[in-house]
Amino acid sequence: MDIHHETVVLQHDFEAPPARVFQAYTDPKQREIWSAPTPDTLVVIDETEVRTGGQETARCGSPDNLAWTMKSAYHLVLEDRLITFTEELWEGDAILTLALITFDLSARPEGGTRLILTDQVTSFVGKGGAGGHRDGYTKALDNLAASLVPA
Secondary structure, eight states: OBOEEEEEEEEEEESSOHHHHHHHHHOHHHHHHHTOSSTTOEEEEEEEOOSTTOEEEEEEEETTEEEEEEEEEEEEEETTTEEEEEEEEEETTEEEEEEEEEEEEEEOTTSSEEEEEEEEEEESBOHHHHHHHHHHHHHHHHHHHHHTSOO
């Protein structure tokens, strides 16, 4: 077992207000779309309850092989402001990563939202597990920004 600890901090500014960014996270159908890091990745949220004390189960991978399961527990959720959860990433019976993740939303003085995402990840598969978190969330936030642009 190759254990690696890392803290990933990403900042992203959105033109949309905090309520709209929060809603895009809490709507499972929207999140299934923007959280997929590549066009050939499928995210399926099987059950979710984004609230303090809530739980979530999701799967991801290629459309013909949803190889990974994410199990999340929401610890503190403040509407339009904060989403904090732990996330386990599994491949079959093997845990790959365990993370404490915070989406910290604040209104920008010039309008829109500043999101600071902090991902404190423990990878049981080496640096690549933490890199997957960093790369996946970077692409997901870019997708989220694109999804929030008015048509």
